Amino acid sequence: xxxxxxxxxxxxxxxxxxxxxxxxxxxxxxxxxxxxxxxxxxxxxxxxxxxxxxxxxxxxxxxxxxxxxxxxxxxxxxxxxxxxxxxxxxxxxxxxxxxxxxxxxxxxxxxxxxxxxxxxxxxxxxxxxxxxxxxxxxxxxxxxxxxxxxxxxxxxxxxxxxxxxxxxxxxxxxxxxxxxxxxxxxxxxxxxxxxxxxxxxxxxxxxxxxxxxxxxxxxxxxxxxxxxxxxxxxxxxxxxxxxxxxxxxxxxxxxxxxxxxxxxxxxxxxxxxxxxxxxxxxxxxxxxxxxxxxxxxxxxxxxxxxxxxxxxxxxxxxxxxxxxxxxxxxxxxxxxxxxxxxxxxxxxxxxxxx
Amino acid sequence: xxxxxxxxxxxxxxxxxxxxxxxxxxxxxxxxxxxxxxxxxxxxxxxxxxxxxxxxxxxxxxxxxxxxxxxxxxxxxxxxxxxxxxxxxxxxxxxxxxxxxxxxxxxxxxxxxxxxxxxxxxxxxxxxxxxxxxxxxxxxxxxxxxxxxxxxxxxxxxxxxxxxxxxxxxxxxxxxxxxxxxxxxxxxxxxxxxxxxxxxxxxxxxxxxxxxxxxxxxxxxxxxxxxxxxxxxxxxxxxxxxxxxxxxxxxxxxxxxxxxxxxxxxxxxxxxxxxxxxxxxxxxxxxxxxxxxxxxxxxxxxxxxxxxxxxxxxxxxxxxxxxxxxxxxxxxxxxxxxxxxxxxxxxxxxxxx
Numbered sequence: 001x002x003x004x005x006x007x008x009x010x011x012x013x014x015x016x017x018x019x020x021x022x023x024x025x026x027x028x029x030x031x032x033x034x035x036x037x038x039x040x041x042x043x044x045x046x047x048x049x050x051x052x053x054x055x056x057x058x059x060x061x062x063x064x065x066x067x068x069x070x071x072x073x074x075x076x077x078x079x080x081x082x083x084x085x086x087x088x089x090x091x092x093x094x095x096x097x098x099x100x101x102x103x104x105x106x107x108x109x110x111x112x113x114x115x116x117x118x119x120x121x122x123x124x125x126x127x128x129x130x131x132x133x134x135x136x137x138x139x140x141x142x143x144x145x146x147x148x149x150x151x152x153x154x155x156x157x158x159x160x161x162x163x164x165x166x167x168x169x170x171x172x173x174x175x176x177x178x179x180x181x182x183x184x185x186x187x188x189x190x191x192x193x194x195x196x197x198x199x200x201x202x203x204x205x206x207x208x209x210x211x212x213x214x215x216x217x218x219x220x221x222x223x224x225x226x227x228x229x230x231x232x233x234x235x236x237x238x239x240x241x242x243x244x245x246x247x248x249x250x251x252x253x254x255x256x257x258x259x260x261x262x263x264x265x266x267x268x269x270x271x272x273x274x275x276x277x278x279x280x281x282x283x284x285x286x287x288x289x290x291x292x293x294x295x296x297x298x299x300x301x302x303x304x305x306x307x308x309x310x311x312x313x314x315x316x317x318x319x320x321x322x323x324x325x326x327x328x329x330x331x332x333x334x335x336x337x338x339x340x341x342x343x344x345x346x347x348x349x350x351x352x353x354x
Numbered sequence: 355x356x357x358x359x360x361x362x363x364x365x366x367x368x369x370x371x372x373x374x375x376x377x378x379x380x381x382x383x384x385x386x387x388x389x390x391x392x393x394x395x396x397x398x399x400x401x402x403x404x405x406x407x408x409x410x411x412x413x414x415x416x417x418x419x420x421x422x423x424x425x426x427x428x429x430x431x432x433x434x435x436x437x438x439x440x441x442x443x444x445x446x447x448x449x450x451x452x453x454x455x456x457x458x459x460x461x462x463x464x465x466x467x468x469x470x471x472x473x474x475x476x477x478x479x480x481x482x483x484x485x486x487x488x489x490x491x492x493x494x495x496x497x498x499x500x501x502x503x504x505x506x507x508x509x510x511x512x513x514x515x516x517x518x519x520x521x522x523x524x525x526x527x528x529x530x531x532x533x534x535x536x537x538x539x540x541x542x543x544x545x546x547x548x549x550x551x552x553x554x555x556x557x558x559x560x561x562x563x564x565x566x567x568x569x570x571x572x573x574x575x576x577x578x579x580x581x582x583x584x585x586x587x588x589x590x591x592x593x594x595x596x597x598x599x600x601x602x603x604x605x606x607x608x609x610x611x612x613x614x615x616x617x618x619x620x621x622x623x624x625x626x627x628x629x630x631x632x633x634x635x636x637x638x639x640x641x642x643x644x645x646x647x648x649x650x651x652x653x654x655x656x657x658x659x660x661x662x663x664x665x666x667x668x669x670x671x672x673x674x675x676x677x678x679x680x681x682x683x684x685x686x687x688x689x690x691x692x693x694x695x696x697x698x699x700x701x702x703x704x705x706x707x
Contacts, residue, residue: 014473014476017473017477018473018476018477018480019477019480020477021473021474021477021478022477022478022480022481025477025478026489029489029490029493030493032493032497033493033496033497033500034497034500034501036500037496037497037499037500040496149659150652150655150656150659151652152603152606152607152651152652152655153607154606154607154610154611155648155651155652158623158627158630158631158644158648159637161631162630162631162635162636162637163637165631166630166631166632166633166634166635166636167636167637280479282480283479283480283481283482283483283542284482284483286482286484287482287483287484287604290482290484291484291607291608291611294611294612294613295610295611302484305484305485305488305613306611306612306613308488308492309488309491309492309612309613309614313492313495313496313499314492315492315493315496317492318488318489318491318492318493319489319492321485321488321489322481322485322486322488322489325481325482325484325485326480326481326482326485329480329481329482330480333480
């Protein structure tokens, strides 16, 4: 078996293990509530809590093994998750899994554009700043990065909204302007990916694309600012340590121009630590994306929980959302692990060794 | 001592300390600075007609003006300090204790047990706090309703309020008292501590004096308590200092977007929101509904970050720290080191998203 495949299989095993541990913790939390409350997870469509009689509750508890020991219940719950039965959410008035899947492209779109902005910017600015620490650009960079990490995103977006939406009316919250949101629900507009920017391109509707991009400016700005600052700082510290190493010195001695030295030689060494930092903060980043979504009214995954938090209790939505977001984070970490193994010669060697 | 002289040589650290001192004074002296309403104590105080939905500018009655519904801004600002301080410190302390304990026990046990325990920590690292908040609140809510409690909607805070069945059973009363957000934040921010402490303990285990302590017949728990934990504190303390600010900012964020949480600052911001973001609103006309509190949140996060950076500096490479910190930092800065481990990254990135 090729070593990389072995590595991937091992990582996959770890990913599944993580998933198991966290779902067990989640279900242990569910077990803290009485069986009658747990029964809500299995209420079918149209059978709200208020309409459930004693007998009906008892039949659900019996049918779904809710009076059995923890591990047995956990097993049945996982089984129903795998079968795609994630419960019915009374506040969303639809099944939880389709609701989550339908909203995922919106969240992905936002995350994708933010990453496209923040990763190149963070790497480049960190690199330039760290190459000549305590000089002109570095000082600007450090004060900006300090601002970026100190300014809480929700306050930043508050200010952005007030300036650019209420006062200047350049950008607006939401996904699309009203007339275009009607447009994309028409039959002529084929939704290929669920991401408006890509769909509008595929449909050849540049006006919709422009409108969608305009709606993305503020959330992307908010999201990238914080994470750009963190990423830039990490890149900067790495490059400062890396700058004086033998291989860079040797390259310098060979007469390799400064610019090439920086972007070719030093740049490689910052990629991996930066990837690691992205992977480590994946969960925090997802939280950030959801918060920004909620503030800018983007109706992505956060809509599932924001709705359910403001009305009747909705356990299936909350539990489904938790499992789903863990899945997203684990998937992202898995991808980054593999990218790291491919990019970093040191990790690659280790992969080959074991 | 030299370390502390270094610490006080930077104005940033002074600023951080002064800010924290200010917040602490505000937190402790809240009842003096803004006496609570006898009938309705708490972070919100009404000083005028509740039906008056126009915020009044600062004046005689309210130093920093009022919110819609005539809630005093200054009162919430000051009492919010108390809440923020308490919340931040408790979250940081809780995750610090859990993380240090978990990490050192795993590191001391070593081998298979260590691998397994660190896997558990990694699994926790994949859980976004926002999901935890929602999950735990729904859990509490569901349990209370299943046990006979009720909930209704508060028209002012636009939130759900629980009405316990009368008289509430002890379990229901307890459930209603806990702050799900605090528990979630503790439950899902101890992992960085565990990883840090774990890696230090693993390097320390081979150190001569630890070996000697064991050879002298010290029991495992004694070795962990006496040598490993005290010596692996420094980086964890740095992390904790930053966590205090991060936790409070996250709490305010979650309250602001309406996912629960009890941050008075967050509630105040969301109550005054429409006068800034609503039609005809602007940052200038009703500045008092958001500016004092925004500044407080920013400065609170800032001060703890400054202290964290300062401590990091002092306990870092050039300082004459204890054996461990020297070893730990040397390991980090040593050239041709293997891949910068994930744990080192944790110190660079700040905790909250």
